Amino acid sequence: MTDLGLTLSLVDSPLWRICNPTPVYRNPYWPTWPLIQITQGCTHNSCKFCTMYRDAPFRMQPMEWLEEDLRELQASDPHAKTIQLLSANPLALSYDRLMPRLELIRKYLPELEHMYAATRVDDIRNKTVEQLHNLKEIGVNEISLGVESGDDWTLQRINKGYTSQDILEQCRKLDEAGIAYWMTFLNGVAGREHSHEHAVNSAKIFNQCKPMLVGTGGLTLFPGTPLLEEAQHGEFTPLDERELMQELHTFLSAARLRLRIEHSPHLVAPSQRSIPPPQTADSRRIAGGHRPCRHRCHDPPPTA
Numbered sequence: 001m002t003d004l005g006l007t008l009s010l011v012d013s014p015l016w017r018i019c020n021p022t023p024v025y026r027n028p029y030w031p032t033w034p035l036i037q038i039t040q041g042c043t044h045n046s047c048k049f050c051t052m053y054r055d056a057p058f059r060m061q062p063m064e065w066l067e068e069d070l071r072e073l074q075a076s077d078p079h080a081k082t083i084q085l086l087s088a089n090p091l092a093l094s095y096d097r098l099m100p101r102l103e104l105i106r107k108y109l110p111e112l113e114h115m116y117a118a119t120r121v122d123d124i125r126n127k128t129v130e131q132l133h134n135l136k137e138i139g140v141n142e143i144s145l146g147v148e149s150g151d152d153w154t155l156q157r158i159n160k161g162y163t164s165q166d167i168l169e170q171c172r173k174l175d176e177a178g179i180a181y182w183m184t185f186l187n188g189v190a191g192r193e194h195s196h197e198h199a200v201n202s203a204k205i206f207n208q209c210k211p212m213l214v215g216t217g218g219l220t221l222f223p224g225t226p227l228l229e230e231a232q233h234g235e236f237t238p239l240d241e242r243e244l245m246q247e248l249h250t251f252l253s254a255a256r257l258r259l260r261i262e263h264s265p266h267l268v269a270p271s272q273r274s275i276p277p278p279q280t281a282d283s284r285r286i287a288g289g290h291r292p293c294r295h296r297c298h299d300p301p302p303t304a
């Protein structure tokens, strides 16, 4: 996510959007587990193809908000075994900020076994293997990394904010800690000019990692993205359908992974699909309409 933009579905609920200043995305391959927000927005927020959190500055959810949500979740789903942590990259929090939040979640949901999260590759950087192992022990045993490419030219071109060496180093730490991870390959993101290198070099990097699953989606140029502007100025040439398939074929031919490929459309636009509303305490409260919105939409960011 994670930069998981390419494989996430926007949970689209008018009430949710009115009351909540930050959009909520859910991985379409994960069931509709309860969602619990521990951060808002994305720390990076500048990948050239992404508008997911453009209007949602990153901020940490204060502990009292989290506790309030947990009390409701406990009341409605006291035996919850799995939840998904929000938002774009909750693992961006330092270990010392993250762990108390996860412990609080476990306190309210003692039967919890899995806390899934999307996150960025560089969110792992500030955590030791031992700390990652502790995160796994408390329930963060599977995460999704929106890697997008293993080709350094492409990563720089799309302003991903890390290099192929970072991918290798951080994935090795996850392997050592025993945290399973998904990786994404963003089909078409290098444009026609660099398609072959994007495919081949991504396969080389992915081959050196041990993802439990590789997901791929075809690039969509969304309004408001720098990549669309570049395309309009002739500085980026999108692939057509045939070229997308050719690039994917090149990637798969070079990949030596035991993997299951999931190919999805680039699902980040406001969706008209009948996706179930989010099952957080927040959404129930909003949907129920019997309590005031407590998202503090107009509050200044907390300083804690």
Ligand code: SF4
Binding pocket: 001, 002, 003, 004, 005, 042, 043, 044, 045, 046, 047, 050, 051, 052, 053, 088, 120, 146
């Ligand atoms: S890391 Fe990039 S793709 Fe993911 S949410 Fe942030 S800006 Fe979007």
